[in-house]
Amino acid sequence: MRSVAVTNAKGGVGKSTTAINLAAALVELDRRVLLIDADPSGNAALGFFPRGSPAVGLADALLDNLRLEEVAVATASPGLDLVPPGDRLSLCSEQMGSAQGLGQGREFRIRRLLKGLSGYDLVVVDTSPVLTPLNVAILYAVAEILIPIDPCVAALAGVRALEDLVRTVSEFRLEFTDAGPLTIAGVLITRADRTLVSKQIESEVRAYFGPLVYDRVIPASVKFREAYARGTPLIDYDRFGAGAEGYRAAARAYLHGHREPLVAAPPADEGPPDEPPADDPAAVENQPFLKAS
Ligand SMILES: Nc1ncnc2c1ncn2[C@@H]1O[C@H](COP(=O)(O)OP(=O)(O)OP(=O)(O)O)[C@@H](O)[C@H]1O
Numbered sequence: 001m002r003s004v005a006v007t008n009a010k011g012g013v014g015k016s017t018t019a020i021n022l023a024a025a026l027v028e029l030d031r032r033v034l035l036i037d038a039d040p041s042g043n044a045a046l047g048f049f050p051r052g053s054p055a056v057g058l059a060d061a062l063l064d065n066l067r068l069e070e071v072a073v074a075t076a077s078p079g080l081d082l083v084p085p086g087d088r089l090s091l092c093s094e095q096m097g098s099a100q101g102l103g104q105g106r107e108f109r110i111r112r113l114l115k116g117l118s119g120y121d122l123v124v125v126d127t128s129p130v131l132t133p134l135n136v137a138i139l140y141a142v143a144e145i146l147i148p149i150d151p152c153v154a155a156l157a158g159v160r161a162l163e164d165l166v167r168t169v170s171e172f173r174l175e176f177t178d179a180g181p182l183t184i185a186g187v188l189i190t191r192a193d194r195t196l197v198s199k200q201i202e203s204e205v206r207a208y209f210g211p212l213v214y215d216r217v218i219p220a221s222v223k224f225r226e227a228y229a230r231g232t233p234l235i236d237y238d239r240f241g242a243g244a245e246g247y248r249a250a251a252r253a254y255l256h257g258h259r260e261p262l263v264a265a266p267p268a269d270e271g272p273p274d275e276p277p278a279d280d281p282a283a284v285e286n287q288p289f290l291k292a293s
């Protein structure tokens with residue numbers, strides 16, 4: 001089972017939209033997908049339940065030791081289940097302590113929940129833009145991150161803020177857990193338009209991340225807001241539009257694309273990480289993207 005967090009320290013870049021539509025596109029490719037909304041504001045869940053996200057969810061799994069299967073709800077797309085954040089998720093994040101309090105055990109709770117999960121091929125986690133203890137816990141729990149980037153002027157500043165945290169977590173994972181290094185599964189340019197600034201930032205992002213950036217970008221389109229308001233993933237709402245095709249291409253790139261660990265993998269005699277290798281192991285290059293500091 002692969003698990004990916006859709007994350008960026010910047011707000012409003014299309015994390016929730018990407019989590020929703022990537023999950024829906026992976027279902028089209030016959031994967032059984034669990035989408036976990038780990039943002040207390042519940043934007044991913046509202047994308048399926050526009051009248052209100054269910055009250056019970058991830059918070060209840062964390063606070064009352066329920067299994068994820070017990071708090072998951074079916075969506076209108078067969079094969080796609082959702083774990084809503086649950087009304088108490090903000091409380092839960094506060095109880096996890098500070099990002100500095102690493103190693104006290106609480107941050108591993110989501111990891112344990114994911115390890116115990118069965119019945120899904122893929123888990124996609126939507127995160128909040130704030131660097132909360134909950135987001136740190138998610139970075140311990142998942143194998144991979146996918147970074148959506150809105151090509152506006154401050155785009156790379158948001159990425160650098162995320163990188164510092166990801167590097168710390170990645171080193172800590174190698175030292176204290178059997179999780180293996182955190183891997184960048186891809187970088188997806190969202191909300192691209194024809195302006196010069198969009199093109200310029202896109203080429204900066206491509207120069208910075210190289211082959212991790214998916215070839216196809218997600219165009220800016222009002223259809224995303226329409227689809228969201230109707231509680232339907234865009235790929236079902238505007239099936240043949242460029243946005244839908246963009247997310248289908250992202251899903252294929254996620255399944256088969258280039259990936260890079262953030263710090264070097266452990267030596268072979270420590271055993272392999274517990275997450276399965278890529279569908280196509282030859283596509284995974286074992287070169288650190290960011291060298292451990
Ligand atoms: N490709 C797109 N074209 C036009 N609008 C988009 C696109 N992708 C997302 N949006 C819209 O932009 C807004 C922000 O998107 P979204 O909620 O996915 O971002 P986010 O990164 O999850 O935000 P937050 O940081 O608040 O969680 C939403 O209104 C969404 O409908």
Ligand SMILES: [Mg+2]
Nearest residue numbers: 015016039043
């Ligand atoms: Mg969001």
